[in-house]
Amino acid sequence: MNQASVPAVAAVELVGIRKSFPNASGNVQALDDVSLSVEQGEFFALLGPNGAGKTTLISILAGLTKADSGSACVMGFNTVHEYRDARTNLGVVPQELVFDPFFTVRETLELQAKYYGVKNASAWIDEILEHLDLTSKAKANMRALSGGMKRRVLVGQALVHKPPVIVLDEPTAGVDVELRQNLWSFIKRLNSEGHTIILTTHYLEEAEALCQRVAMLKNGKVVALDTTANLLRGMSGITVQISADATPPAWVSRGGMQASGAFGYTLSGYAELESLLAAYREANIVVKEMKLGEADLEQAFLKLTSRSAEIIS
Numbered sequence: 001m002n003q004a005s006v007p008a009v010a011a012v013e014l015v016g017i018r019k020s021f022p023n024a025s026g027n028v029q030a031l032d033d034v035s036l037s038v039e040q041g042e043f044f045a046l047l048g049p050n051g052a053g054k055t056t057l058i059s060i061l062a063g064l065t066k067a068d069s070g071s072a073c074v075m076g077f078n079t080v081h082e083y084r085d086a087r088t089n090l091g092v093v094p095q096e097l098v099f100d101p102f103f104t105v106r107e108t109l110e111l112q113a114k115y116y117g118v119k120n121a122s123a124w125i126d127e128i129l130e131h132l133d134l135t136s137k138a139k140a141n142m143r144a145l146s147g148g149m150k151r152r153v154l155v156g157q158a159l160v161h162k163p164p165v166i167v168l169d170e171p172t173a174g175v176d177v178e179l180r181q182n183l184w185s186f187i188k189r190l191n192s193e194g195h196t197i198i199l200t201t202h203y204l205e206e207a208e209a210l211c212q213r214v215a216m217l218k219n220g221k222v223v224a225l226d227t228t229a230n231l232l233r234g235m236s237g238i239t240v241q242i243s244a245d246a247t248p249p250a251w252v253s254r255g256g257m258q259a260s261g262a263f264g265y266t267l268s269g270y271a272e273l274e275s276l277l278a279a280y281r282e283a284n285i286v287v288k289e290m291k292l293g294e295a296d297l298e299q300a301f302l303k304l305t306s307r308s309a310e311i312i313s
């Protein structure tokens with residue numbers, strides 16, 4: 001797409017974005033100086049706990065919410081001063097299910113095509129319907145669809161104008177396992193054809209499997225921005241969950257307990273596991289059950305974003 005000698009413009013460039021909302025106790029700082037850029041062709045994950053600011057950031061990118069300060073560009077177009085160009089280059093699958101209930105599935109997609117001035121959209125709409133397993137629902141009214149089906153139509157709507165940058169805000173929430181697989185192979189194909197994909201999800205195994213780079217948000221701030229591989233390398237080692245016949249002293253439990261009543265640890269390797277078990281023996285506590293696992297993105301996520309980060313030392 002770009003000449004080798006010309007540096008490619010970033011797919012998304014966010015600089016110093018701040019946004020606060022009034023709430024009952026004053027103001028909530030939804031975004032607090034967020035800067036990041038996503039290169040063309042990346043498959044990028046935007047992760048963070050509930051309320052971290054992901055949807056607010058996407059809404060600013062789509063020009064639907066105005067930042068208090070900072071700037072956002074899509075394919076080099078400023079989302080405020082060059083709104084139309086920025087919007088044309090972006091397809092957003094919103095988190096909320098919002099539709100006109102009186103249109104059919106196909107009409108909904110055709111309207112979207114008209115809105116973006118897409119000509120001869122019919123074949124592409126057929127393809128979208130097929131990939132999203134909606135062909136048999138093409139003539140169904142939106143109000144007659146289940147939640148998961150409505151979400152598929154939202155995905156379709158975002159793709160109608162073949163935008164170079166596609167942002168998916170929780171696209172698989174409420175979508176069944178089979179369709180989730182179909183959806184991801186479709187999105188992966190779009191990525192391999194050059195579309196930039198930005199994804200938010202609470203299914204961390206999806207982000208781990210699909211995304212080359214990850215930004216983690218917490219309380220409106222970027223707390224990690226790295227390749228998925230580096231984040232995982234930072235977590236290299238083993239995880240272990242131990243259930244015991246009594247509560248171990250703080251120096252053994254390292255302060256944290258999981259909802260299951262087990263104590264969770266991230267260890268550098270099996271030698272450290274030896275000394276941990278020795279500590280249990282020394283404290284006269286019998287280990288009843290032990291589960292071992294490889295460190296994964298979920299561990300990195302918890303470590304970086306959890307309030308009880310001390311559970312995983």
Ligand SMILES: Nc1ncnc2c1ncn2[C@@H]1O[C@H](COP(=O)(O)OP(=O)(O)OP(=O)(O)O)[C@@H](O)[C@H]1O
Pocket residue numbers: 021022023028029030048049050051052053054055056057095
């Ligand atoms: N329109 C609004 N009015 C007031 N507060 C808002 C508004 N939109 C978002 N917020 C607040 O901004 C913060 C960030 O919300 P946001 O929806 O961006 O989080 P999120 O990371 O998308 O969370 P989730 O994972 O639950 O979707 C929250 O504290 C939220 O309550």
Ligand SMILES: [Mg+2]
Pocket residue numbers: 054055056095169
């Ligand atoms: Mg959200």
